Amino acid sequence: MESILxxxxxxxxxxxxxxLSVFLGIEIISNVPSVLHTPLMSGANAIHGVVVIGAIIxxxxxxxxxxxxxxxxxxxxxxxxVVGGFVVxxxxxxxxxxxxxxxx
Amino acid sequence: MDELxxxxxxxxxxxxxxxxxxxYMIASIxxxxxxxxxxxxxxARRGNIWAxxxxxxxxxxxxxxxxxxxxxxxxIGWILGAIALGTIIGTLIAKRxxxxxxxxxxxxxxxxGGGAAALISLMEFPHISQALxxxxxxxxxxxxxxxxxxxxxxxxFAGSMIAYGKLDGKIGDIRSGVLRIVNIALLVLLLGFxxxxxxxxxxxxxxxxYLVYILxxxxxxxxxxFVMPIGGADMPVVISLLxxxxxxxxxxxxxxxxxxxxxxxxxxxxxxxxILTVLMCKAMNRSLTNxxxxxxxxxxxxxxxxxxxxxxxxVPDAAVLLNYSPRVLIIPGYGLAVAQAQMLCHELDKxxxxxxxxxxxxxxxxxxxxxxHMNVLLAEADIPYDKLLESEEANQQMEDVDxxxxxxxxxxxxxxxxxxxxxxxxxxxxxxAYKARNIIVMKRGMGKGYAGIENxxxxxxxxxMLFGNAKESLQQVVNEIxxx
Numbered sequence: 001m002e003s004i005l006x007x008x009x010x011x012x013x014x015x016x017x018x019x020l021s022v023f024l025g026i027e028i029i030s031n032v033p034s035v036l037h038t039p040l041m042s043g044a045n046a047i048h049g050v051v052v053i054g055a056i057i058x059x060x061x062x063x064x065x066x067x068x069x070x071x072x073x074x075x076x077x078x079x080x081x082v083v084g085g086f087v088v089x090x091x092x093x094x095x096x097x098x099x100x101x102x103x104x
Numbered sequence: 105m106d107e108l109x110x111x112x113x114x115x116x117x118x119x120x121x122x123x124x125x126x127x128y129m130i131a132s133i134x135x136x137x138x139x140x141x142x143x144x145x146x147x148a149r150r151g152n153i154w155a156x157x158x159x160x161x162x163x164x165x166x167x168x169x170x171x172x173x174x175x176x177x178x179x180i181g182w183i184l185g186a187i188a189l190g191t192i193i194g195t196l197i198a199k200r201x202x203x204x205x206x207x208x209x210x211x212x213x214x215x216x217g218g219g220a221a222a223l224i225s226l227m228e229f230p231h232i233s234q235a236l237x238x239x240x241x242x243x244x245x246x247x248x249x250x251x252x253x254x255x256x257x258x259x260x261f262a263g264s265m266i267a268y269g270k271l272d273g274k275i276g277d278i279r280s281g282v283l284r285i286v287n288i289a290l291l292v293l294l295l296g297f298x299x300x301x302x303x304x305x306x307x308x309x310x311x312x313x314y315l316v317y318i319l320x321x322x323x324x325x326x327x328x329x330f331v332m333p334i335g336g337a338d339m340p341v342v343i344s345l346l347x348x349x350x351x352x353x354x355x356x357x358x359x360x361x362x363x364x365x366x367x368x369x370x371x372x373x374x375x376x377x378x379i380l381t382v383l384m385c386k387a388m389n390r391s392l393t394n395x396x397x398x399x400x401x402x403x404x405x406x407x408x409x410x411x412x413x414x415x416x417x418x419v420p421d422a423a424v425l426l427n428y429s430p431r432v433l434i435i436p437g438y439g440l441a442v443a444q445a446q447m448l449c450h451e452l453d454k455x456x457x458x459x460x461x462x463x464x465x466x467x468x469x470x471x472x473x474x475x476x477h478m479n480v481l482l483a484e485a486d487i488p489y490d491k492l493l494e495s496e497e498a499n500q501q502m503e504d505v506d507x508x509x510x511x512x513x514x515x516x517x518x519x520x521x522x523x524x525x526x527x528x529x530x531x532x533x534x535x536x537a538y539k540a541r542n543i544i545v546m547k548r549g550m551g552k553g554y555a556g557i558e559n560x561x562x563x564x565x566x567x568x569m570l571f572g573n574a575k576e577s578l579q580q581v582v583n584e585i586x587x588x
Contacts, residue, residue: 002240003236003239003240003243003244003245004243004244004245004248006240006244006245007244007245007246007248008245010245011245011359011362014358014359014362014364014367017364017367017368017371018355018367018371021367021368021371021372021375022371022374022375023375024136024372024375025139025371025372025373025374025375025376025378025379026375026376026378026379028136028139028140028143028372028376029139029143029376029379029380029383030379031143032143032380032383033145034383034387034469034475034476034479034494035145035476035479036142036143036144036145036148036476037380037383037384037469037474037475037476038206038210038474038475038476038477038479038480039142039148039152039476039480040139040142040143040148040376040380040476041210041343041344041347041377041380041474042206042210042213043138043139043142043151043152043155044139044142044347044351044372044373044376044377044380045210045213045214045217045347045350045373046152046155046156046159046213047135047138047139047155047159047351047369047372047373048214048217048347048350048351048353048354048369048370048373048374049159049213049216049217049220049354050135050159050162050354050365050366050369050370051217051220051221051224051350051353051354051357051366051370052163052187052190052220053162053163053166053357053361053363053365053366054220054221054224054354054357054358054360054361054363054366055220055223055224056163056166056167056170056177056183057166057170057172057177057361057363058223058224058227058228059177059179059182059183059186060167060170060172060176060177060178060179060180060183061172061175061177061178062178062179062227067227068179068182070223070226070227071179071186071223071227072182072185072186073219073223074219074220074223074224074227075183075186075187075190075220076186076189076190076193077190077216077217077219077220077223078190078216078217078220079186079187079189079190079191079194080190080193080194080197080213080216081194081213081214081216081217081220082159082163082190082194083190083191083194083195083198084193084194084195084197084198084209084212084213084216085194085198085210085213086152086153086155086156086159087194087195087198087199088198088201088206088209088210088213089142089152090149090152090153090156091198091199092203092206092480093148093149093152094149095203095480095483095484096145096148096149096479096480096483096489
């Protein structure tokens with residue numbers, strides 16, 4: 001119990017961020033039109049690719065070969081998530097925009 | 105490479121680690137702004153780019169400035185190599201994929217993120233701070249964060265891969281009540297296992313590594329069996345849910361490294377993803393627990409009365425009917441997309457407009473395989489935005505519609521949702537095509553829809569069935585109208 005309390009104390013600022021981010025996330029998404037559900041899901045999908053930073057840190061401090069291999073795979077997977085996510089979202093949204101331009 | 109390291113040392117000396125924190129802050133703000141802009145049609149594309157810029161900033165400054173116990177990031181060559189490899193593969197896949205395959209792709213990329221999160225936890229477990237272990241044993245926040253990250257990441261990875269396979273038609277559904285019980289048991293087992301590992305007390309983390317590998321394996325199995333029984337129309341909900349799972353897994357990494365950008369990015373996606381999941385459930389009038397626990401469409405219900413007769417219509421008749429009706433409403437479904445008939449649909453639409461027919465499209469929120477998927481597909485075919493009606497608007501006008509032409513859609517026009525309380529889709533808001541004066545249904549055959557249930561609309565006396573591949577049928581109708 002004590003250790004959990006200590007964890008909360010040490011990370012109190014992080015926990016604040018978590019609480020505020022939860023509400024922020026809900027607030028941002030609540031009014032989205034259903035047209036944008038797919039691009040939004042895909043865009044959000046790219047953002048959680050931020051996990052690649054953790055993978056870079058693991059790999060950057062890897063000492064054993066196993067850690068290197070796993071780290072390498074993790075960085076590749078994370079980058080796939082980030083790059084693929086953003087590119088495909090851009091492609092989808094590009095279709096919406098072209099058409100709007102032509103109309104105006 | 106050496107120069108990069110030198111530059112880094114100079115920058116580090118003059119600017120200190122605070123640069124890292126500041127770029128993380130900027131990146132977090134860019135994520136928030138990006139997400140906000142993504143939820144408005146006019147700014148969506150720029151929002152996506154801002155978020156991508158934030159991500160690039162965060163990644164670059166991590167490589168350059170990050171320090172752990174006074175040590176810089178090493179193995180830079182390998183890291184850059186891995187990033188390059190991921191970038192090339194990611195871009196190639198993202199550029200080449202068909203728009204119809206979008207749900208699979210989102211699921212696939214999502215799985216990649218989950219896998220990365222799981223691997224990080226796996227690697228970090230042996231490095232848990234010694235000071236914490238001597239004071240508290242394994243019962244400390246760091247262990248909790250690592251194990252949760254491992255579990256959620258692996259479930260997300262395995263689940264997303266199964267979802268990918270299912271949507272791609274590579275894996276079928278397994279629908280059995282047994283699996284439901286197995287799932288609950290597995291979940292309890294997983295959580296219990298985490299508690300067990302944490303209760304081990306003061307042990308060397310590397311000595312209990314085998315337990316962590318077992319947790320990893322069981323989480324993967326759970327991910328598979330979690331998604332396996334869910335099928336049909338519920339798939340998008342699962343993808344969205346797994347998306348928020350990966351967000352949470354990334355946030356666990358944020359706790360682990362005291363890394364604000366991972367935390368904000370992860371939690372934002374986690375909460376936004378959850379809300380998106382709930383919104384999707386609402387669009388189908390189902391509760392989330394219902395989606396997860398109750399397998400879809402497997403019940404004995406939906407055995408509609410089949411005594412009604414099916415009326416078929418030939419291509420020439422259909423062409424005449426369409427051409428001489430003042431108001432036509434096109435109701436596209438996934439079948440249209442599969443047949444790649446969006447362009448032809450637009451051609452038909454232009455042709456009819458020229459002949460004085462008023463043509464509109466009615467888009468059900470879950471038409472296609474993801475909410476909003478149909479809008480993307482029609483946008484690809486250059487169909488003007490203002491011709492697309494949302495469900496409610498379309499239903500209000502339905503009685504004045506002379507011909508409702510249903511192309512490759514099924515469940516979203518099934519009247520059973522309104523009048524058969526025992527139907528698996530009961531209560532789902534539908535497009536009330538049955539209210540139109542005439543209905544033409546283009547369909548490959550009498551097969552059931554994605555939810556696997558019978559559709560009484562096809563037996564309606566106002567309904568004319570035009571069997572065949574949507575693309576070929578449309579082509580024939582278009583040719584017929586041209587020759588008139």
